[in-house]
Amino acid sequence: MKTLPYLRHVDFCRCDVSRRRFLGFTAGAVAGVATSSLSLPALASGHHRDHQDCEDERVAAPRPIPGGVTVGPPAISPPPVLVHHFPFVAAVIPFREPSEITDFKGLVTSCRVTGKGTGTDAAGTRTRLAYQVDNGVMDGKFVGLDGRKHKGTFGFT
Amino acid sequence: MDLFTVNLDGSRGTQIHDFSFGIPPSGLFWTAAVPEDSVEGELDDGFVSFRATKLSLPDAGNLDNALHGGPTVPATVSFEMRWTGTGSPFQFTNTTDQFRGTFQFATVAIEWSAHTAGFSFASDPADTTVTVAAIIGEERNGVFF
Numbered sequence: 001m002k003t004l005p006y007l008r009h010v011d012f013c014r015c016d017v018s019r020r021r022f023l024g025f026t027a028g029a030v031a032g033v034a035t036s037s038l039s040l041p042a043l044a045s046g047h048h049r050d051h052q053d054c055e056d057e058r059v060a061a062p063r064p065i066p067g068g069v070t071v072g073p074p075a076i077s078p079p080p081v082l083v084h085h086f087p088f089v090a091a092v093i094p095f096r097e098p099s100e101i102t103d104f105k106g107l108v109t110s111c112r113v114t115g116k117g118t119g120t121d122a123a124g125t126r127t128r129l130a131y132q133v134d135n136g137v138m139d140g141k142f143v144g145l146d147g148r149k150h151k152g153t154f155g156f157t
Numbered sequence: 158m159d160l161f162t163v164n165l166d167g168s169r170g171t172q173i174h175d176f177s178f179g180i181p182p183s184g185l186f187w188t189a190a191v192p193e194d195s196v197e198g199e200l201d202d203g204f205v206s207f208r209a210t211k212l213s214l215p216d217a218g219n220l221d222n223a224l225h226g227g228p229t230v231p232a233t234v235s236f237e238m239r240w241t242g243t244g245s246p247f248q249f250t251n252t253t254d255q256f257r258g259t260f261q262f263a264t265v266a267i268e269w270s271a272h273t274a275g276f277s278f279a280s281d282p283a284d285t286t287v288t289v290a291a292i293i294g295e296e297r298n299g300v301f302f
Contacts (some may be wrong), residue, residue, distance in 0.1 A: 067254050091291065117279055129160050132169075143299070157214065
């Protein structure tokens with residue numbers, strides 16, 4: 001039976017958080033604007049733990065980003081599937097959206113890494129295996145499916 | 158988080174495990190709320206860490222099964238990973254995807270393990286991680302764009 005971990009996490013109370021756990025960029029640390037014609041206000045405000053516009057103490061489910069990639073043959077069998085995600089596979093500008101959540105403002109990370117390790121079966125037989133990990137983090141404010149503002153910490157894996 | 162056999166020549170072979178959060182009806186992709194203290198970061202110093210212990214993640218076996226909603230088996234995954242910024246932070250806007258922010262490319266070191274019935278996996282030490290691409294930053298999109 002498929003477990004749905006996201007259903008177990010939605011009741012975290014978040015508005016009682018007071019300690020600083022995540023510090024953002026300060027303006028002096030940021031280089032020039034890259035590939036943008038817009039004047040960008042500084043996003044950095046020191047941290048994301050201000051509470052003044054958290055409308056709901058319970059974290060609702062966030063909305064997926066509207067864009068994404070379509071995965072089809074030969075990666076998977078038909079039919080193709082649109083996934084609301086852009087794999088982060090090249091550290092070049094321009095790049096696609098790192099976040100998985102829309103109506104979001106906050107810390108974001110994304111990656112693709114590879115490596116090796118060892119698998120062990122029930123009989124104790126050890127086998128060398130390869131891995132690929134595409135993990136990420138989103139931590140900040142968002143408008144949930146309920147239309148209200150929330151704060152939340154989300155993992156992508 | 159995917160596991161593959163290794164071919165005799167050392168290349169990646171067939172996928173045998175696919176651990177992910179799954180896809181709810183909203184379409185939110187492989188993403189779920191996690192305890193807030195699982196994430197720490199200081200972007201001025203160019204680092205973000207993300208850790209989990211015995212996180213329940215269904216194992217779909219392979220990408221095809223994961224994306225088509227096929228059967229899964231229960232699994233737990235533990236990991237500790239750290240993004241370390243490289244180069245200078247920069248501001249970037251993507252008007253197609255409607256997001257903007259301050260970003261920094263990064264490298265990642267991860268050490269992780271997984272357990273299912275009759276199987277366990279332990280990665281090599283974190284310093285053997287190969288970063289294909291990684292990024293950290295502050296982003297705003299959607300209504301905050």
